[in-house]
Amino acid sequence: MQTVLITGANRSIGLETVKQLSKKGLFVYLGSRDLNKGQAIVKELSQNGFQNIRAVELDVTEPDTILAAKNTIENEQGKLDILINNAGISRGFPESALDTPTDEIRQVFETNYFGAINVTQIFLELLKKSESPRISNITSGLGSLNLHSDxxxxxxxxxxxxxxxxxxALNAFTILLAYELKDLPFKVNAIDPGYTATDFNHFSGPGTVESAAAFIIKHTLTDENAPTGKFFSNDIEDGTEVSPW
Known part of the structure; x- marks a missing residue:
């Protein structure tokens, strides 16, 4: 049975991804900053027929919690097959480059960028024990410099x-990580689930969490011939799904 860790998985797209992977027969670790909330969600999921889900306390900005989660998964599974760096925050709109305090910018980077690096580096040892390790960094089309220039x-x-x-920055890290792991069986990709209706954006997006999660899974549960170091988007209108960086 493959094992997967999803950060920020106690709600929205992360939670739906947990559900869909559970239905596919994977053992899913639901990463949650608040362990009690995570455990309550797992209990509810279990009552609704979802199996092989375990909550772990994990705050991507707190390395001690990441290390503790890694030790738990290592003791229980011995390896990790899939890491989905899903945790992310936003300060909302509008947010001007002219006057947004650097402390606020730094706070977002701590979760969205440095947090993903923290988790990836700590779990790399367990991922290397998998026969087909996968790292999916959940990004956004808003991270494309190419599109922002159009x-x-x-x-x-x-x-x-x-x-x-x-x-x-997360997209850039994805490229670097994929390059450094290219001689191993890793597949490392940036995945944009699309503009999805969640509490993250006050439910303003046109997409559904079901579609977003399915798209993440499509580009995560891949075979040895799948690409690595790519940027896939659920918002590409021509259907190619490969987004410009």
Whole structure:
């Protein structure tokens, strides 16, 4: 049975991804900053027929909690097959580059960028024990510098001083990570689930969490011939799904 860890998995797209992977027969570790909330969610899921889900306390900005989660998974499973770096925050809109305090920008980077690095580096040892390790960094089309430079892009005017560069940095980290792991059986990709209706954006997105989670899983549960170091988006209108960086 494959094992997967999803950070920030106690709600929205992360939680739906937990559900869908559980139905596919994977053992899912639901990462939650608040262990009690995570355990309550797992109990509810169990009552609704979902199996092989375990909550672990994990705050991506607190390395001690990441290490504790890693030790738990190592003791119980011996390895980790899939890491989905899903945890993320936003300061909201509007957010101007002219006057957004650097402390606020730094806070977003701590979760969206440095948090993903923290988790990846600590869990790399367990991932290397898998026969087909996968790392999926959940990003956004707003992290594409190419699209942000195109006045015809439908989200061209959504310029957020902390969220946009934090996701652009995560995309860059994805490229570097994929390159350094290219001689191993890793597949490392950035995945944009699309503009989805969640509490993250006050349910303003047109997409559903079901579609978003399915898209993440499609580009995570891949075979040995799948690409690595790519940026896939559920918002690409021509159906190619490969987003420009």
């Amino acid at each position: 006045p015809n892009w439908k989200y061209y005017n959504v310029k957020l001083a902390s969220y946009v560069p934090s996701k652009a």
